[in-house]
Amino acid sequence: MQQIDNVDVLKVMTSRFRMKLFSLLFRIGPVTVGELARRADADPGQVSYHLRQMQRHGLIEDVPELARDSRERWVRAALSGWALVRDFEAPEARAALQAWISQWVIDQFERLRDFERTHMALPEDWRHASFGSSRHLRLTKEELAQLADQLNAVLKPWRELTRSRVESSEIPDLAERRTEAARLHVIPSRSRRRALRRLRHRLAVALRRLADHLEPARQTVRESCSGDAG
Structure with missing residues (x-):
């Protein structure tokens, strides 16, 4: 896993088209430029x-040993995994980071959308092998970190198998190869305490508005009571 902390690299990947190319290379491994x-x-x-x-900027690399002649160019992603440094202080760097993340999220959404649109065209065994899941858990930050470590440990041997295939010097069979993607998002939601504070604030605002709305009626009652007493 390589940490990306260079602002210039982030800027390069703010292009939606480059993110698309990088995503393809990251998934399918060595491939010719034509393919x-x-x-x-x-x-x-x-x-x-x-x-x-x-x-x-070191994001992709040539694989000349796969070329069958001087006109053929093979390339692959130079990173087997990456993580973004998120604690940039300069506004320019933070903007580039946000642009990268936005493109990454768009890429994931488009892949899921394309799969849902076309999955019925897949062979039956591939359709049955694919799956998706969503769970809502109530965890502390320590438990969330532990869960992330456990999930990464489960995926590690499969990442290593994928890396060995990507780095193989054998020319892949593009007609038979399929790409599998494991997308995990372990993210915290807004805290319950913060949600309760917001609820209390909204309730207080509603009560003030109700009191303002009722004030004319209360004033009328007070004046009526004063008249009766006189």
Whole structure:
């Protein structure tokens, strides 16, 4: 797992198209530029330009041993995993970080949406093997950190298997290979205490508004009582 803490790298990946290319490379491993362009539905020249920008910042690398002739170029992601440093102080760096994260979230959403649209076209055994799940847990921050460690431990051997296949010098069979994605988001929601504070605040505002609304009626009652006493 490589930490990305270089602002220039973040800026390179604020391009939606580059994020798409990087995501494809990250998932499918070594691939020719022509095949990458086909999967991205883009011109090979355009793809080559963006690959050069990413390669300049160490995000992708060439795999010359897979080339069958001088015209064929194979590339792959240079990172087997990555994590973003989130404690930037400079506004420019924070903006670049937010742009990267936004593109990453968009990429994940689009992949899930595409799967839901096309999954019935998959062979039956692949449809049955895929799954999705959502759970809402009440955990402390320590328990949440422990859960994240346990999930990463479960995924570790599968990541290593994937890395060994990606780094293999054998030319992959693009016609038969399929890509599997494991997406886990272990995130805290707003705390109950904060939610209760917001609820109390809203209740207090509602009560003040109700009191203001009833004030004319109370004033009328007071004046009526004063008249009767006189």
